[in-house]
Amino acid sequence: MTAVTSSPVGAPTYETLLRCALAGELGPDPAGLRVAVAFTTRQAVRHDGRGTGYRNEVLGLRVGAAVGSCAVEPGALDDGVVEDCAGAGVDRLLRHPRTPVRVAALDAYLMHVAPHTPEHGARPVRVPAGTSLEKSRARARTVVGLLDLPPGATVLVVGVVNSLLEALRARHLAYVACDFKDGVTEWGEGVVTDALAEAHRCDALLVSGMTLGNGTFEPLRRHALEHGKRLVTFAQTGSAVLPRFVGHGVSAVCAEPYPFFWLDGGPSTLHVYRGGAR
Structure with missing residues (x-):
């Protein structure tokens, strides 16, 4: 990093x-x-x-x-x-x-x-048992709900997850899909590879915790902080790291520690952080 x-x-x-x-x-x-x-x-x-x-x-x-x-x-x-x-x-x-x-x-x-508990600022959100797709969609609804944007706003999505794009579409939010793997989305939209180059034309940022591992988190956090934009992270990577930045460029975090929703068909728990810094 x-x-x-x-x-x-x-x-x-x-x-x-x-x-x-x-x-x-x-x-x-x-x-x-x-x-x-x-x-x-x-x-x-x-x-x-x-x-x-x-x-x-x-x-x-x-x-x-x-x-x-x-x-x-x-x-x-x-x-x-x-x-x-x-x-x-x-x-x-x-x-x-x-x-x-x-x-x-x-x-x-x-x-x-500081485990993911209410004492440390986390609000638990239950993901019901279901298929991998049902659980993916349930998580996506929780994550997208943290954006607090009006219909028509544009979101930079860093780390393409089709369920997240589907949830954005359901809320009538436009998006720019970004991933190092490029390619196209489920709906045939092109995927860009340079997130920071696209951030200026977006109203908010929806960012994977994977950005911690590939070194792209800090520039995105700085952009959100300097331009007063909402930055929401969905974090399997760094689920306990990213809540430390709430109030410092990060608006909210959907933290999901191991074991992740895709490992088991039973109910699982997400941990939502929002508000002031921890």
Whole structure:
């Protein structure tokens, strides 16, 4: 992750948050905590009735009862990285040369320090049991509901999820779909690859937590802060990291820690954060 050197006064950055965690300023000294379990979760999806599919791979690190996550491009992490993380001190992993490891370690540490509970600012939202598509749509309705935009507004969607686009369409919101994978949406719309280049023509930003892992979160957060735009994140990656930016360029977060909705057909829980900074 590239450090941001110019940020509005008083607004934390990802790098400052990481430094505070390393210094023990957010909770216990990370040198005294170890990752008991490191693993990857791999998924291929093709919902009934949908013409396109996709793949996911997520690095998971467990610290106590908490699991921190960071999505990666499929095949980006070899087994040696996962084995290196198991049993390692959290402080070492917060300094790891691989960005996804640092993100997952920070996520696990922060969730260990401040779990997703009302005491820490989270509002639970239940996702009913159902098929993978039904649960995806239920999550999408919760996420899009956090935008608080009038019909006709345009949303930059960073990290294309067709259920989110479908929910935006249902609310008569226009969107610009952005993803490093480019291609087209389920409705044949072109997908752009440079989010920041498109942000100026959008009224709000809907951003995946994956932006933490690929280094694009900070420029988008700065854009929202400087232009007074709503920025809502849907976070499987960094579900405990992104709530720390609510009130500092992030308007709301739909946090979804491991295990994610797509891993089980039973009911699951999302955790919504909005309002002032934590």
